[in-house]
Amino acid sequence: xxxxxxxxxxxxxxxxxxxxxxxxxxxxxxxxxxxxxxxxxxxxxxxxxxxxxxxxxxxxxxxxxxxxxxxxxxxxxxxxxxxxxxxxxxxxxxxxxxxxxxxxxxxxxxxxxxxxxxxxxxxxxxxxxxxxxxxxxxxxxxxxxxxxxxxxxxxxxxxxxxxxxxxxxxxxxxxxxxxxxxxxxxxxxxxxxxxxxxxxxxxxxxxxxxxxxxxxxx
Numbered sequence: 014x015x016x017x018x019x020x021x022x023x024x025x026x027x028x029x030x031x032x033x034x035x036x037x038x039x040x041x042x043x044x045x046x047x048x049x050x051x052x053x054x055x056x057x058x059x060x061x062x063x064x065x066x067x068x069x070x071x072x073x074x075x076x077x078x079x080x081x082x083x084x085x086x087x088x089x090x091x092x093x094x095x096x097x098x099x100x101x102x103x104x105x106x107x108x109x110x111x112x113x114x115x116x117x118x119x120x121x122x123x124x125x126x127x128x129x130x131x132x133x134x135x136x137x138x139x140x141x142x143x144x145x146x147x148x149x150x151x152x153x154x155x156x157x158x159x160x161x162x163x164x165x166x167x168x169x170x171x172x173x174x175x176x177x178x179x180x181x182x183x184x185x186x187x188x189x190x191x192x193x194x195x196x197x198x199x200x201x202x203x204x205x206x207x208x209x210x211x212x213x214x215x216x217x218x219x220x221x222x223x224x225x226x227x228x229x230x231x
Contacts, residue, residue, distance in 0.1 A: 017149030026162035029142025032094040062195030064202040109183025134180040
């Protein structure tokens with residue numbers, strides 16, 4: 014049996030298939046939005062509210078605690094798919110959700126969600142940008158949307174054997190997180206940058222720039 018959602022939503026072509034990219038497209042589908050500019054606006058908003066835009070990396074490349082918390086590190090494929098980030102996005106947008114890691118349940122979970130008209134976000138076991146949006150099924154085969162010009166996009170649809178976990182959209186609810194919560198996350202990251210001397214280390218490695226005279230505009 015085959016069932017597929019009419020999923021014609023833009024994906025940010027300047028990013029990989031990280032959690033932000035997939036979540037925004039799935040969220041826009043559920044909200045009945047398709048505008049490309051709206052996707053870009055959500056992309057910037059969510060990156061900012063999660064604290065991701067405030068991250069600063071160490072000069073030597075060693076991931077910081079904030080990178081690991083948000084998911085901007087190699088251990089999670091730089092895909093920002095940690096529970097910390099995932100829970101905030103669902104809560105900020107006002108949706109219940111469930112995370113499923115039981116492979117035996119994957120098929121039933123996907124079938125039930127698609128039958129309700131809801132796409133499913135899947136985390137793959139490997140890949141550069143480890144998230145996908147499942148928009149349908151055809152027997153034992155899964156159906157992916159058109160990812161457009163997403164960077165390093167997969168050439169084949171996801172298979173059940175490649176799935177590590179699923180994120181199932183639930184009912185619409187009152188948002189659990191607000192603008193205040195987002196600002197607190199930004200503050201948390203920026204405060205960490207100061208306390209762990211992230212900026213100072215970069216200045217030492219690159220040399221101070223305050224001795225360079227400013228050129229007057231003419």
